[in-house]
Amino acid sequence: MIVAIDGPSGTGKSSTSKAVAAKLGLSYLDTGAQYRAITWWMISNGVDVTDADAIASAAGKPSIVSGTDPSHPTITVDGVDASGPIREQDVTAKVSAVSAVPEVRARITELQRSIAAGAENGIVVEGRDIGTTVLPDADLKIFLTASPEARAARRSGELKGADVHATREALIKRDAADSSRKTSPLAKADDAVEVDTTDLTLQQVIECVVTLVEEKRAAT
Numbered sequence: 001m002i003v004a005i006d007g008p009s010g011t012g013k014s015s016t017s018k019a020v021a022a023k024l025g026l027s028y029l030d031t032g033a034q035y036r037a038i039t040w041w042m043i044s045n046g047v048d049v050t051d052a053d054a055i056a057s058a059a060g061k062p063s064i065v066s067g068t069d070p071s072h073p074t075i076t077v078d079g080v081d082a083s084g085p086i087r088e089q090d091v092t093a094k095v096s097a098v099s100a101v102p103e104v105r106a107r108i109t110e111l112q113r114s115i116a117a118g119a120e121n122g123i124v125v126e127g128r129d130i131g132t133t134v135l136p137d138a139d140l141k142i143f144l145t146a147s148p149e150a151r152a153a154r155r156s157g158e159l160k161g162a163d164v165h166a167t168r169e170a171l172i173k174r175d176a177a178d179s180s181r182k183t184s185p186l187a188k189a190d191d192a193v194e195v196d197t198t199d200l201t202l203q204q205v206i207e208c209v210v211t212l213v214e215e216k217r218a219a220t
């Protein structure tokens, strides 16, 4: 069972995917963490992230390893735990530019496909282009959405007191960059089930996705 969960930032992809994978005994892959990891490596190694050629030349250098246990997902870069630094503001501000470079996408997509192929009990893979490009033959594709206001409120709560208006603007800017890039943009696959999470609790979204997976399992 391969489940692809895509959607814009703050729609609940990570929280939902981890919980669904844990409940159903599946592996879990956070592909955003991989793009963040390569971005962190570029910044740490002095690569100019406004220079697409420089990013492309360096794209093959870092070794990125993702742990796929949903109760303890991990990510290392060249053997170093990167789970903290990849969430820093500087990485968040630069990840859309780095992830738009085709050589970066080719490298990370190959990694994602090999992780999915090796997941013996099945996997939930979440990101922006999983249903459209990375795993177009996934058994189930889900596209999560939510209003910008709901997403900003969720993120501000997480960032403890962050300005909701500024958070909303930052989310919208990153979604616009991710949706408008030429290579494999953020998009809903034609055969994805869209779930609007604006007025749902996280628990309701998890239950909805678990039901969709169970229905798919029963039908195959």
Ligand SMILES: Nc1ncnc2c1ncn2[C@@H]1O[C@H](COP(=O)(O)OP(=O)(O)OP(=O)(O)O)[C@@H](O)[C@H]1O
Pocket (backbone or CB within 6 Å): 007, 008, 009, 010, 011, 012, 013, 014, 015, 016, 032, 154, 155, 158, 197, 200, 201, 202, 203, 205
């Ligand atoms: N339905 C929901 N209702 C309320 N809060 C939610 C809901 N879904 C997720 N959240 C909360 O919103 C925040 C963002 O969720 P999450 O990180 O899962 O989103 P995401 O889509 O993976 O975002 P990103 O793409 O930026 O990583 C978290 O604090 C999470 O607990």
Ligand SMILES: Nc1ccn([C@H]2C[C@H](O)[C@@H](COP(=O)(O)O)O2)c(=O)n1
Pocket (backbone or CB within 6 Å): 009, 031, 032, 033, 035, 036, 095, 096, 099, 126, 127, 128, 129, 130, 174, 178
């Ligand atoms: N499949 C993916 C996953 C992520 N990205 C890029 C675009 C996002 O803004 C960024 C960070 O993702 P997040 O941690 O917020 O889920 O990574 C992508 O291009 N493709």
